[in-house]
Amino acid sequence: MASEHTAKAFDTDLQELTRLVAEMGGIAERMIVDSVDALIRRDVALGQRVVTTDAELDTLQKKIEERAVLTIARRQPMAIDLREIVGAMRVATDLERIGDLAKNMGKRVAALETDFHPLKLFRGLEHMTDLVQQQVKSVLDAYAAHDLPAAMAVWKGDEEVDAICTSLFRELLTYMMEDPRNISFCIHLMFCAKNIERIGDHATNIAETVFYMIEGQAITDKRPKGDMTTFATTIPNT
Amino acid sequence: MASEHTAKAFDTDLQELTRLVAEMGGIAERMIVDSVDALIRRDVALGQRVVTTDAELDTLQKKIEERAVLTIARRQPMAIDLREIVGAMRVATDLERIGDLAKNMGKRVAALETDFHPLKLFRGLEHMTDLVQQQVKSVLDAYAAHDLPAAMAVWKGDEEVDAICTSLFRELLTYMMEDPRNISFCIHLMFCAKNIERIGDHATNIAETVFYMIEGQAITDKRPKGDMTTFATTIPNT
Numbered sequence: 001m002a003s004e005h006t007a008k009a010f011d012t013d014l015q016e017l018t019r020l021v022a023e024m025g026g027i028a029e030r031m032i033v034d035s036v037d038a039l040i041r042r043d044v045a046l047g048q049r050v051v052t053t054d055a056e057l058d059t060l061q062k063k064i065e066e067r068a069v070l071t072i073a074r075r076q077p078m079a080i081d082l083r084e085i086v087g088a089m090r091v092a093t094d095l096e097r098i099g100d101l102a103k104n105m106g107k108r109v110a111a112l113e114t115d116f117h118p119l120k121l122f123r124g125l126e127h128m129t130d131l132v133q134q135q136v137k138s139v140l141d142a143y144a145a146h147d148l149p150a151a152m153a154v155w156k157g158d159e160e161v162d163a164i165c166t167s168l169f170r171e172l173l174t175y176m177m178e179d180p181r182n183i184s185f186c187i188h189l190m191f192c193a194k195n196i197e198r199i200g201d202h203a204t205n206i207a208e209t210v211f212y213m214i215e216g217q218a219i220t221d222k223r224p225k226g227d228m229t230t231f232a233t234t235i236p237n238t
Numbered sequence: 239m240a241s242e243h244t245a246k247a248f249d250t251d252l253q254e255l256t257r258l259v260a261e262m263g264g265i266a267e268r269m270i271v272d273s274v275d276a277l278i279r280r281d282v283a284l285g286q287r288v289v290t291t292d293a294e295l296d297t298l299q300k301k302i303e304e305r306a307v308l309t310i311a312r313r314q315p316m317a318i319d320l321r322e323i324v325g326a327m328r329v330a331t332d333l334e335r336i337g338d339l340a341k342n343m344g345k346r347v348a349a350l351e352t353d354f355h356p357l358k359l360f361r362g363l364e365h366m367t368d369l370v371q372q373q374v375k376s377v378l379d380a381y382a383a384h385d386l387p388a389a390m391a392v393w394k395g396d397e398e399v400d401a402i403c404t405s406l407f408r409e410l411l412t413y414m415m416e417d418p419r420n421i422s423f424c425i426h427l428m429f430c431a432k433n434i435e436r437i438g439d440h441a442t443n444i445a446e447t448v449f450y451m452i453e454g455q456a457i458t459d460k461r462p463k464g465d466m467t468t469f470a471t472t473i474p475n476t
Contacts, residue, residue, distance in 0.1 A: 065324065076312075077311065078311070176414070183414050
């Protein structure tokens with residue numbers, strides 16, 4: 001009887017944790033979209049709103065960690081139940097970092113007040129963002145539904161994002177070489193592109209957490225990796 | 239009798255966790271120094287070694303998380319004991335991120351093979367690194383010794399790092415405007431400088447964890463913040 005009570009109490013705790021993670025996910029997704037929208041539309045107020053919102057994610061992450069730890073201490077879950085709790089903590093950590101990266105983009109909006117505003121560059125950024133936001137959405141759905149194939153699809157699917165990032169870096173470099181007045185603007189966009197790419201990395205981290213929760217072990221396969229941006233800026237020298 | 243046994247078993251678990259965190263700290267400190275040394279001395283092999291070493295940090299972090307969770311489930315610690323375990327997990331997360339940032343710098347060494355190598359820029363980077371490495375060291379010592387004043391000194395002390403970063407960004411911009419051939423090199427250094435600054439941010443995160451462990455609550459004061467690098471690159475336009 002007591003153990004049945006414990007099992008029910010555990011389920012309630014876990015549901016609450018999953019609900020909090022979903023809440024974080026919703027906020028993080030919104031922040032990604034808003035920060036890039038703010039960049040494209042030069043909407044300083046929206047950028048500032050993203051910066052302010054980040055505190056909500058930080059608070060939720062701490063709350064999830066606290067509740068997770070209390071649940072473990074009180075219910076002493078084993079095996080798969082324990083992994084569910086650890087999984088919630090890990091996903092919360094990734095979402096908190098996604099928030100930091102969006103916040104950093106939000107901060108840059110004010111610095112991009114310039115007449116130089118090539119639409120082509122922004123389209124690249126927008127396209128990257130669409131893909132990454134879709135990855136974040138898909139992997140959070142996969143997490144909620146315990147859908148391993150869907151999580152693995154995200155895990156394998158960030159090559160396109162990396163390719164766009166690399167080509168965007170090349171283009172930005174060209175603009176910088178053409179006219180020194182473009183430099184500061186392009187640097188900001190480079191940091192933003194890198195942030196979006198890193199948000200994609202966090203989506204794959206979450207996919208790995210889903211794998212761990214379901215399979216009970218860390219993923220061992222090597223992930224396909226198309227990111228060459230660390231090297232893209234050497235091109236003019238070669 | 240049983241509770242005395244539990245208390246002893248808990249202490250042994252906690253000691254093992256603290257030992258693992260110290261091991262991570264040693265590796266992370268080494269990675270910071272090596273990655274910047276590799277940049278300055280253009281030592282591609284050393285840079286590659288930093289990249290490889292990062293996997294050790296990832297493994298240790300997962301191990302710490304696993305053991306922490308098992309300790310909570312088995313020993314059901316309360317209050318301060320629970321905070322010690324949560325603290326170990328949080329510090330491990332920050333050290334893992336520090337490793338990622340150093341790894342990113344290690345990757346860039348190969349891309350910096352150029353004749354343009356102004357010593358002044360590297361001195362700035364070196365100076366930043368010295369300060370940040372000292373912060374990481376101090377805060378890990380404060381964590382091990384439960385020394386709240388020492389942790390708070392780190393928490394308050396990253397203004398100098400941020401100031402150097404801002405002035406380094408300005409200088410890099412000047413070099414880029416002067417000669418387009420310097421651009422790709424300078425961009426790499428900007429990303430590296432930003433990484434070092436972020437490592438400093440993780441040191442202050444760890445200081446906050448020490449505060450939480452000892453005081454039992456999150457720090458509420460506003461930290462002094464001197465970072466203007468998000469805006470430093472607007473200077474040429476104003």
